[in-house]
Amino acid sequence: MWRPRLIVLQPTPYCNINCDYCYLGNRDDRRLMTPAVVDAIRDKLFARMAADASPRIVWHAGEPTVVPVAWYESAYEKLRPVTPSGAVFAVQTNGIAISAAWIEFLRRSGTQVGMSIDGPQRFHDARRKTRAGTPTWALVMENLRKLQSGGIRPNVITVLHRESLFAPDDFYGFYRDNDIGHVSFSIDEANGANGASSFDAADGKAAMTAFLRRILDLAFAEGYRLHIREIERIAQLLTEDIASHNEQVQPWDVVAVAANGNVTSFSPDFMELRSPDHNDFCFGNILENDFDELVGSEIFKRTAEEIRVGVELCRTGCGYFGVCGGGSPSNKMSENGSLKSGETQFCKLSIQAPADALVEFLAGQGAVQIGSKALNTNSTLQS
Protein backbone atom coordinates (compact mmCIF):
# COMPACT_ATOMS: atom_id res chain seq x y z
CA MET A 1 0.00 0.00 0.00
CA TRP A 2 1.03 3.58 -0.60
CA ARG A 3 2.13 5.74 2.33
CA PRO A 4 3.03 9.17 0.97
CA ARG A 5 4.61 11.75 3.25
CA LEU A 6 3.54 14.90 1.43
CA ILE A 7 0.77 15.70 -1.01
CA VAL A 8 0.83 19.17 -2.55
CA LEU A 9 -2.37 20.28 -4.24
CA GLN A 10 -2.52 23.46 -6.29
CA PRO A 11 -6.03 24.97 -6.20
CA THR A 12 -4.80 27.72 -8.50
CA PRO A 13 -1.44 28.88 -9.83
CA TYR A 14 -2.51 32.49 -9.27
CA CYS A 15 -0.96 34.63 -6.57
CA ASN A 16 -2.31 37.94 -5.37
CA ILE A 17 1.11 39.41 -4.67
CA ASN A 18 4.35 39.58 -6.62
CA CYS A 19 7.46 38.83 -4.59
CA ASP A 20 10.77 39.64 -6.21
CA TYR A 21 12.19 36.16 -5.66
CA CYS A 22 9.13 34.03 -6.44
CA TYR A 23 9.88 30.69 -8.10
CA LEU A 24 6.32 30.26 -9.44
CA GLY A 25 6.29 31.06 -13.13
CA ASN A 26 2.51 30.86 -13.63
CA ARG A 27 1.43 33.19 -10.86
CA ASP A 28 -0.64 35.27 -13.29
CA ASP A 29 -2.71 32.24 -14.29
CA ARG A 30 -6.17 32.47 -12.69
CA ARG A 31 -7.14 28.92 -13.58
CA LEU A 32 -8.95 27.02 -10.84
CA MET A 33 -8.70 23.30 -10.20
CA THR A 34 -11.90 21.82 -11.60
CA PRO A 35 -14.27 19.49 -9.74
CA ALA A 36 -13.23 16.75 -12.17
CA VAL A 37 -9.60 17.06 -11.06
CA VAL A 38 -10.63 16.90 -7.40
CA ASP A 39 -12.70 13.80 -8.16
CA ALA A 40 -9.73 12.19 -9.91
CA ILE A 41 -7.42 13.01 -6.98
CA ARG A 42 -9.90 11.31 -4.68
CA ASP A 43 -10.39 8.23 -6.87
CA LYS A 44 -6.88 7.71 -8.22
CA LEU A 45 -4.64 8.96 -5.40
CA PHE A 46 -6.41 9.18 -2.07
CA ALA A 47 -8.17 5.85 -2.55
CA ARG A 48 -4.75 4.21 -3.00
CA MET A 49 -3.37 5.32 0.36
CA ALA A 50 -2.92 2.84 3.20
CA ALA A 51 -5.29 3.33 6.12
CA ASP A 52 -2.33 4.04 8.38
CA ALA A 53 -0.70 6.56 6.05
CA SER A 54 -0.11 9.97 7.63
CA PRO A 55 0.61 12.43 4.85
CA ARG A 56 0.61 16.18 5.16
CA ILE A 57 -1.81 17.43 2.49
CA VAL A 58 -0.97 21.00 1.61
CA TRP A 59 -2.88 23.51 -0.49
CA HIS A 60 0.00 25.38 -2.05
CA ALA A 61 1.91 26.53 -5.15
CA GLY A 62 -0.08 29.70 -5.84
CA GLU A 63 -1.98 31.64 -3.17
CA PRO A 64 -4.67 29.25 -1.90
CA THR A 65 -6.70 31.90 -0.09
CA VAL A 66 -7.68 33.66 -3.32
CA VAL A 67 -9.94 30.67 -3.92
CA PRO A 68 -13.33 30.96 -2.17
CA VAL A 69 -13.86 29.04 1.06
CA ALA A 70 -16.85 27.34 -0.59
CA TRP A 71 -14.47 25.65 -3.06
CA TYR A 72 -12.55 24.07 -0.19
CA GLU A 73 -15.73 23.03 1.58
CA SER A 74 -16.70 21.12 -1.56
CA ALA A 75 -13.21 19.63 -1.95
CA TYR A 76 -13.06 18.51 1.70
CA GLU A 77 -16.50 16.94 1.36
CA LYS A 78 -15.14 14.82 -1.48
CA LEU A 79 -11.71 14.03 -0.06
CA ARG A 80 -12.36 13.52 3.66
CA PRO A 81 -14.21 10.19 3.34
CA VAL A 82 -11.18 8.58 1.69
CA THR A 83 -8.49 10.42 3.67
CA PRO A 84 -6.55 8.33 6.23
CA SER A 85 -7.28 9.37 9.80
CA GLY A 86 -3.63 10.26 10.41
CA ALA A 87 -3.47 12.75 7.57
CA VAL A 88 -3.19 16.46 8.23
CA PHE A 89 -4.53 19.17 5.95
CA ALA A 90 -2.60 22.41 5.77
CA VAL A 91 -2.57 25.60 3.77
CA GLN A 92 0.50 27.64 2.90
CA THR A 93 -0.43 31.30 2.58
CA ASN A 94 1.07 34.74 2.22
CA GLY A 95 -1.53 35.96 4.73
CA ILE A 96 -2.84 38.80 2.60
CA ALA A 97 -6.40 37.58 2.13
CA ILE A 98 -7.06 35.95 5.49
CA SER A 99 -10.60 36.97 6.38
CA ALA A 100 -12.92 36.16 9.27
CA ALA A 101 -14.55 33.56 7.02
CA TRP A 102 -11.18 31.97 6.39
CA ILE A 103 -10.29 31.85 10.08
CA GLU A 104 -13.62 30.24 10.86
CA PHE A 105 -13.08 27.66 8.10
CA LEU A 106 -9.52 26.89 9.19
CA ARG A 107 -10.70 26.27 12.75
CA ARG A 108 -13.71 24.24 11.72
CA SER A 109 -11.80 22.06 9.27
CA GLY A 110 -8.71 21.64 11.46
CA THR A 111 -6.53 22.90 8.65
CA GLN A 112 -3.06 23.90 9.81
CA VAL A 113 -1.57 27.16 8.61
CA GLY A 114 1.84 27.96 7.27
CA MET A 115 2.45 31.66 6.77
CA SER A 116 5.19 33.36 4.80
CA ILE A 117 6.72 36.26 6.69
CA ASP A 118 10.25 37.33 5.94
CA GLY A 119 10.97 38.61 9.43
CA PRO A 120 11.18 42.28 10.46
CA GLN A 121 9.40 44.83 8.31
CA ARG A 122 12.41 46.17 6.44
CA PHE A 123 13.43 42.71 5.27
CA HIS A 124 9.90 41.58 4.40
CA ASP A 125 8.85 44.75 2.61
CA ALA A 126 12.03 44.86 0.56
CA ARG A 127 10.77 42.00 -1.59
CA ARG A 128 7.28 40.84 -0.65
CA LYS A 129 5.11 43.35 -2.48
CA THR A 130 1.63 43.65 -3.88
CA ARG A 131 1.07 43.57 -7.61
CA ALA A 132 1.05 47.37 -7.43
CA GLY A 133 4.48 47.31 -5.81
CA THR A 134 3.39 48.35 -2.35
CA PRO A 135 4.64 46.70 0.86
CA THR A 136 2.70 43.90 2.54
CA TRP A 137 4.21 43.49 6.03
CA ALA A 138 1.65 45.59 7.94
CA LEU A 139 -1.31 43.74 6.46
CA VAL A 140 0.27 40.32 6.98
CA MET A 141 1.06 41.11 10.62
CA GLU A 142 -2.48 42.34 11.20
CA ASN A 143 -3.79 39.05 9.85
CA LEU A 144 -1.28 37.07 11.90
CA ARG A 145 -2.70 38.69 15.01
CA LYS A 146 -6.23 37.85 13.89
CA LEU A 147 -5.25 34.21 13.44
CA GLN A 148 -3.56 34.13 16.83
CA SER A 149 -6.61 35.71 18.44
CA GLY A 150 -8.64 32.96 16.80
CA GLY A 151 -6.51 30.31 18.44
CA ILE A 152 -4.42 29.52 15.36
CA ARG A 153 -0.66 29.71 15.66
CA PRO A 154 0.79 29.56 12.16
CA ASN A 155 4.11 27.99 11.39
CA VAL A 156 6.13 30.76 9.80
CA ILE A 157 8.36 30.36 6.78
CA THR A 158 10.98 33.05 6.41
CA VAL A 159 12.98 33.39 3.23
CA LEU A 160 16.45 34.70 4.00
CA HIS A 161 18.59 36.78 1.70
CA ARG A 162 22.25 37.42 2.15
CA GLU A 163 21.77 40.67 4.02
CA SER A 164 19.34 38.96 6.43
CA LEU A 165 22.18 36.90 7.86
CA PHE A 166 23.79 39.94 9.45
CA ALA A 167 20.76 40.73 11.61
CA PRO A 168 20.06 37.63 13.71
CA ASP A 169 19.16 39.66 16.79
CA ASP A 170 16.49 41.52 14.82
CA PHE A 171 15.00 38.28 13.49
CA TYR A 172 15.02 36.63 16.90
CA GLY A 173 13.36 39.68 18.48
CA PHE A 174 10.73 39.64 15.75
CA TYR A 175 9.72 36.04 16.45
CA ARG A 176 9.75 36.50 20.22
CA ASP A 177 7.85 39.78 20.21
CA ASN A 178 5.17 38.39 17.89
CA ASP A 179 4.71 35.11 19.72
CA ILE A 180 5.94 33.03 16.81
CA GLY A 181 7.12 29.67 18.14
CA HIS A 182 7.79 27.67 14.98
CA VAL A 183 9.87 28.97 12.13
CA SER A 184 11.42 27.46 9.06
CA PHE A 185 14.16 29.24 7.17
CA SER A 186 14.20 29.00 3.41
CA ILE A 187 16.83 30.68 1.35
CA ASP A 188 16.61 32.90 -1.67
CA GLU A 189 17.29 30.27 -4.32
CA ALA A 190 17.89 30.26 -8.03
CA ASN A 191 14.99 27.94 -8.75
CA GLY A 192 12.07 27.91 -11.16
CA ALA A 193 11.13 31.42 -12.25
CA ASN A 194 13.72 32.98 -9.92
CA GLY A 195 16.88 32.85 -11.98
CA ALA A 196 19.34 34.39 -9.55
CA SER A 197 20.03 34.26 -5.85
CA SER A 198 21.57 36.80 -3.52
CA PHE A 199 23.84 33.96 -2.42
CA ASP A 200 25.23 33.40 -5.92
CA ALA A 201 28.17 35.74 -5.50
CA ALA A 202 29.61 34.31 -2.32
CA ASP A 203 29.54 31.25 -0.13
CA GLY A 204 27.03 32.03 2.57
CA LYS A 205 27.47 28.89 4.64
CA ALA A 206 29.59 30.44 7.39
CA ALA A 207 27.27 33.43 7.67
CA MET A 208 24.20 31.18 7.75
CA THR A 209 25.76 29.03 10.45
CA ALA A 210 26.56 32.09 12.54
CA PHE A 211 23.04 33.44 12.02
CA LEU A 212 21.40 30.26 13.22
CA ARG A 213 23.83 29.79 16.10
CA ARG A 214 23.16 33.33 17.32
CA ILE A 215 19.39 32.84 17.24
CA LEU A 216 19.73 29.54 19.11
CA ASP A 217 21.91 31.18 21.74
CA LEU A 218 19.51 34.10 22.20
CA ALA A 219 16.42 31.90 22.43
CA PHE A 220 18.08 29.47 24.83
CA ALA A 221 19.41 32.25 27.05
CA GLU A 222 15.97 33.82 27.34
CA GLY A 223 14.12 30.52 27.57
CA TYR A 224 12.03 31.40 24.54
CA ARG A 225 10.85 28.14 23.04
CA LEU A 226 11.62 28.79 19.42
CA HIS A 227 11.48 25.72 17.21
CA ILE A 228 13.66 26.11 14.14
CA ARG A 229 12.55 23.36 11.85
CA GLU A 230 15.80 22.70 10.02
CA ILE A 231 17.62 22.32 13.32
CA GLU A 232 14.93 20.35 15.11
CA ARG A 233 14.79 17.88 12.22
CA ILE A 234 18.49 17.19 12.54
CA ALA A 235 18.31 17.05 16.34
CA GLN A 236 15.61 14.43 16.05
CA LEU A 237 17.78 12.37 13.73
CA LEU A 238 20.74 12.53 16.09
CA THR A 239 18.67 11.36 19.01
CA GLU A 240 16.84 8.56 17.29
CA ASP A 241 18.28 5.46 15.78
CA ILE A 242 16.64 5.97 12.43
CA ALA A 243 17.96 6.70 8.99
CA SER A 244 17.62 10.19 7.61
CA HIS A 245 14.46 10.30 5.61
CA ASN A 246 14.57 12.54 2.60
CA GLU A 247 11.17 12.33 0.99
CA GLN A 248 12.40 14.25 -2.04
CA VAL A 249 14.50 11.32 -3.25
CA GLN A 250 12.03 8.54 -2.48
CA PRO A 251 9.63 7.70 -5.32
CA TRP A 252 6.07 8.77 -4.54
CA ASP A 253 6.79 9.84 -0.98
CA VAL A 254 5.82 13.19 -2.43
CA VAL A 255 3.14 13.81 -5.01
CA ALA A 256 2.15 17.19 -6.36
CA VAL A 257 -0.93 17.80 -8.47
CA ALA A 258 -1.23 21.03 -10.44
CA ALA A 259 -4.53 22.83 -10.99
CA ASN A 260 -4.75 21.34 -14.48
CA GLY A 261 -4.21 17.79 -13.16
CA ASN A 262 -0.56 17.40 -14.09
CA VAL A 263 1.27 15.15 -11.65
CA THR A 264 4.87 15.17 -10.46
CA SER A 265 6.79 13.56 -7.63
CA PHE A 266 10.06 13.96 -5.72
CA SER A 267 10.51 17.75 -5.45
CA PRO A 268 7.17 19.58 -5.59
CA ASP A 269 9.11 22.41 -7.23
CA PHE A 270 9.43 20.18 -10.28
CA MET A 271 6.06 21.65 -11.28
CA GLU A 272 7.92 24.85 -12.07
CA LEU A 273 10.99 23.48 -13.80
CA ARG A 274 11.36 23.26 -17.54
CA SER A 275 13.33 20.34 -18.89
CA PRO A 276 12.39 18.94 -22.30
CA ASP A 277 14.40 15.80 -21.56
CA HIS A 278 12.12 15.11 -18.61
CA ASN A 279 8.81 16.26 -20.10
CA ASP A 280 9.08 19.17 -17.66
CA PHE A 281 8.87 16.52 -14.90
CA CYS A 282 5.22 15.89 -15.69
CA PHE A 283 4.71 12.17 -15.14
CA GLY A 284 1.12 12.20 -16.36
CA ASN A 285 -2.22 13.86 -15.78
CA ILE A 286 -4.64 12.73 -13.13
CA LEU A 287 -7.58 13.13 -15.51
CA GLU A 288 -6.04 10.78 -18.05
CA ASN A 289 -3.79 8.40 -16.12
CA ASP A 290 -4.34 6.14 -13.17
CA PHE A 291 -1.74 5.73 -10.44
CA ASP A 292 -0.18 2.62 -11.96
CA GLU A 293 0.33 4.45 -15.26
CA LEU A 294 2.03 7.34 -13.46
CA VAL A 295 4.33 4.96 -11.61
CA GLY A 296 5.05 3.02 -14.79
CA SER A 297 5.75 5.98 -17.07
CA GLU A 298 9.13 5.94 -18.76
CA ILE A 299 9.84 9.54 -17.90
CA PHE A 300 9.21 8.81 -14.23
CA LYS A 301 11.49 5.78 -14.26
CA ARG A 302 14.29 7.70 -15.94
CA THR A 303 13.94 10.60 -13.53
CA ALA A 304 13.99 8.20 -10.57
CA GLU A 305 17.17 6.55 -11.85
CA GLU A 306 18.93 9.90 -12.36
CA ILE A 307 17.96 10.96 -8.84
CA ARG A 308 19.30 7.66 -7.50
CA VAL A 309 22.65 8.30 -9.16
CA GLY A 310 22.74 11.79 -7.66
CA VAL A 311 22.00 10.41 -4.20
CA GLU A 312 24.88 7.94 -4.54
CA LEU A 313 27.22 10.84 -5.33
CA CYS A 314 26.06 12.48 -2.11
CA ARG A 315 26.41 9.26 -0.14
CA THR A 316 30.03 8.75 -1.17
CA GLY A 317 31.18 12.35 -1.22
CA CYS A 318 29.40 14.35 1.46
CA GLY A 319 30.04 14.27 5.20
CA TYR A 320 26.52 15.48 5.88
CA PHE A 321 24.79 12.58 4.14
CA GLY A 322 23.79 11.09 7.50
CA VAL A 323 21.57 14.08 8.26
CA CYS A 324 20.52 14.79 4.70
CA GLY A 325 19.92 11.69 2.66
CA GLY A 326 20.76 13.03 -0.78
CA GLY A 327 19.81 16.66 -1.29
CA SER A 328 17.03 18.32 -3.23
CA PRO A 329 16.56 17.13 -6.83
CA SER A 330 14.96 20.38 -7.98
CA ASN A 331 17.93 22.37 -6.68
CA LYS A 332 20.38 19.98 -8.33
CA MET A 333 18.56 20.47 -11.60
CA SER A 334 18.32 24.25 -11.29
CA GLU A 335 21.85 24.87 -10.08
CA ASN A 336 23.89 22.04 -11.58
CA GLY A 337 21.82 21.31 -14.66
CA SER A 338 21.63 17.62 -13.79
CA LEU A 339 19.93 15.33 -11.32
CA LYS A 340 23.06 13.21 -11.41
CA SER A 341 24.99 15.72 -9.35
CA GLY A 342 25.83 16.60 -5.77
CA GLU A 343 26.16 19.73 -3.71
CA THR A 344 23.98 22.82 -4.16
CA GLN A 345 23.44 26.09 -2.35
CA PHE A 346 20.46 24.45 -0.70
CA CYS A 347 22.78 21.78 0.72
CA LYS A 348 25.17 24.34 2.14
CA LEU A 349 22.61 26.74 3.55
CA SER A 350 19.67 24.54 4.51
CA ILE A 351 21.37 21.31 5.62
CA GLN A 352 25.05 21.87 6.35
CA ALA A 353 24.71 25.23 8.11
CA PRO A 354 21.90 24.05 10.43
CA ALA A 355 23.90 20.92 11.25
CA ASP A 356 27.00 22.96 12.04
CA ALA A 357 24.98 25.46 14.07
CA LEU A 358 23.44 22.67 16.12
CA VAL A 359 26.79 21.01 16.84
CA GLU A 360 28.37 24.35 17.71
CA PHE A 361 25.48 25.21 19.99
CA LEU A 362 25.62 21.86 21.80
CA ALA A 363 29.40 22.10 22.12
CA GLY A 364 29.02 25.58 23.52
CA GLN A 365 26.61 24.31 26.14
CA GLY A 366 28.91 21.44 27.07
CA ALA A 367 26.58 18.73 25.84
CA VAL A 368 29.11 17.45 23.37
CA GLN A 369 32.87 17.41 23.49
CA ILE A 370 34.91 17.77 20.34
CA GLY A 371 38.47 16.47 20.36
CA SER A 372 40.36 16.28 23.63
CA LYS A 373 39.21 19.52 25.13
CA ALA A 374 35.86 20.48 26.52
CA LEU A 375 34.35 23.56 24.97
CA ASN A 376 32.96 26.37 27.03
CA THR A 377 29.92 28.44 26.24
CA ASN A 378 31.83 30.97 24.24
CA SER A 379 33.82 28.60 22.11
CA THR A 380 33.27 27.85 18.48
CA LEU A 381 33.46 24.55 16.74
CA GLN A 382 37.00 23.36 16.24
CA SER A 383 38.26 19.97 15.26
Added chain:
Amino acid sequence: MLRGIIEMLDMKAVPLTFALALSAAAPNAATAAVGDPSELLRSGSLRNLVRPNEAVTGDKSGEVSDDQGAKRQMAQGCWYGYWRRC
Protein backbone atom coordinates in the same frame (compact mmCIF):
# COMPACT_ATOMS: atom_id res chain seq x y z
CA MET B 1 10.94 4.67 25.17
CA LEU B 2 13.29 7.18 23.68
CA ARG B 3 10.73 8.31 21.18
CA GLY B 4 8.29 8.74 24.03
CA ILE B 5 10.68 11.08 25.81
CA ILE B 6 11.23 13.10 22.71
CA GLU B 7 7.54 13.42 22.08
CA MET B 8 6.97 14.40 25.67
CA LEU B 9 9.43 17.23 25.32
CA ASP B 10 7.87 18.36 22.12
CA MET B 11 4.36 18.28 23.51
CA LYS B 12 5.54 20.59 26.25
CA ALA B 13 6.77 22.90 23.50
CA VAL B 14 10.40 22.47 24.49
CA PRO B 15 12.58 22.40 21.40
CA LEU B 16 14.54 19.18 21.32
CA THR B 17 17.62 21.28 20.67
CA PHE B 18 17.20 22.96 24.04
CA ALA B 19 16.53 19.68 25.78
CA LEU B 20 19.82 18.37 24.50
CA ALA B 21 21.64 21.45 25.70
CA LEU B 22 20.02 21.29 29.12
CA SER B 23 21.00 17.68 29.50
CA ALA B 24 24.57 18.87 29.96
CA ALA B 25 23.58 20.61 33.17
CA ALA B 26 21.81 17.61 34.63
CA PRO B 27 23.40 15.59 37.45
CA ASN B 28 25.57 12.82 36.04
CA ALA B 29 25.22 14.44 32.67
CA ALA B 30 26.07 12.41 29.65
CA THR B 31 28.41 13.93 27.13
CA ALA B 32 28.92 12.86 23.57
CA ALA B 33 32.67 12.94 23.04
CA VAL B 34 33.97 12.71 19.52
CA GLY B 35 37.25 13.39 17.78
CA ASP B 36 35.69 15.26 14.92
CA PRO B 37 32.35 17.08 14.53
CA SER B 38 31.43 14.93 11.54
CA GLU B 39 31.20 11.94 13.87
CA LEU B 40 28.11 13.52 15.37
CA LEU B 41 26.33 13.85 12.06
CA ARG B 42 24.78 10.43 11.99
CA SER B 43 21.61 8.87 13.21
CA GLY B 44 21.50 8.18 16.93
CA SER B 45 24.79 9.89 17.77
CA LEU B 46 23.20 11.83 20.63
CA ARG B 47 20.90 9.16 21.98
CA ASN B 48 22.65 9.12 25.31
CA LEU B 49 21.92 12.80 25.87
CA VAL B 50 18.17 12.46 25.85
CA ARG B 51 16.66 11.80 29.21
CA PRO B 52 13.63 12.90 31.12
CA ASN B 53 14.95 16.20 32.36
CA GLU B 54 13.18 17.75 35.25
CA ALA B 55 14.70 21.08 34.47
CA VAL B 56 13.08 21.00 31.09
CA THR B 57 9.74 19.43 31.70
CA GLY B 58 9.11 19.96 35.38
CA ASP B 59 7.54 16.56 35.20
CA LYS B 60 9.04 13.63 37.09
CA SER B 61 6.36 11.19 36.28
CA GLY B 62 6.17 10.36 32.95
CA GLU B 63 6.96 9.32 29.59
CA VAL B 64 4.53 9.16 26.78
CA SER B 65 3.87 5.68 25.54
CA ASP B 66 5.15 4.60 22.15
CA ASP B 67 1.57 4.48 20.99
CA GLN B 68 0.94 8.06 22.05
CA GLY B 69 4.19 9.09 20.50
CA ALA B 70 3.27 7.49 17.22
CA LYS B 71 -0.06 9.25 17.18
CA ARG B 72 1.66 12.49 17.92
CA GLN B 73 4.07 11.84 15.07
CA MET B 74 1.16 11.21 12.73
CA ALA B 75 -0.52 14.39 13.84
CA GLN B 76 2.63 16.27 13.03
CA GLY B 77 2.57 15.03 9.48
CA CYS B 78 5.75 16.20 7.82
CA TRP B 79 6.48 18.86 10.41
CA TYR B 80 10.07 17.74 10.35
CA GLY B 81 9.85 16.92 6.66
CA TYR B 82 12.63 17.68 4.27
CA TRP B 83 10.83 19.96 1.81
CA ARG B 84 11.00 23.47 3.22
CA ARG B 85 8.22 25.25 1.44
CA CYS B 86 5.41 24.08 3.72
